[in-house]
Amino acid sequence: RSRRGGTGRDRGDTGSAMDAPSAGLGGADPQLQRFIEVETQKQRFQQLVHQMTELCWEKCMDKPGPKLDSRAETCFVNCVERFIDTSQFILNRLEQTQKSKSAFSESLSD
């Protein structure tokens, strides 16, 4: 059974994700630098698939049967969407609360 994943295909991050610049890695070789960028992105994708599969399994899989039924499949798809929504919401709200003068950064520096 072959596994579909990020291999060979370029994937990006969702929304306002914080992209770590890979400048500096790979030195002066643009080919190596590009390779590192691409592989890093692919790995981010893979890691998230691992993480979401684990989380959504808990929510969507009751008793493993002879095949993945359509209800479970729908559940997984919804779960992915909600996870990404949650992730984006958290990022956005953190950004906002940091921008506004009050609470966040002040409470952190206590």
Place this chain on the structure above:
Amino acid sequence: GMESGFGSDFGSGGGGGGKLDPGLIMEQVKVQIAVANAQELLQRMTDKCFRKCIGKPGGALDNSEQVRTGGRSGDPRPPSSGQPLRLCVPQKCIAMCMDRYMDSWNTVSRAYNSRLQRERANM
């Protein structure tokens, strides 16, 4: 060309003399990444399927051969090929769980990919 910061020796495209062939390095890195991903998958799958299939774990039976792969008293060597593994676990449950985990992984991968493409289209 393949000039790089590694040194002036190399870039001969696999001919002699190159100390560090970036093509080779890239291939090796890809292999290592693939291995790491396989290990990650294995670890999580094992965790989930243990939880699904193993209730309160039974202890070793009187006959200690039941919990060893060899099946021969005190012999830790794995059985020769062709013999079924005598492991004290519900093998069908685990096998089914493994398949469903792979199905789930693939479903999640597709769903995530779709979402990413939708995000890009909206930018």
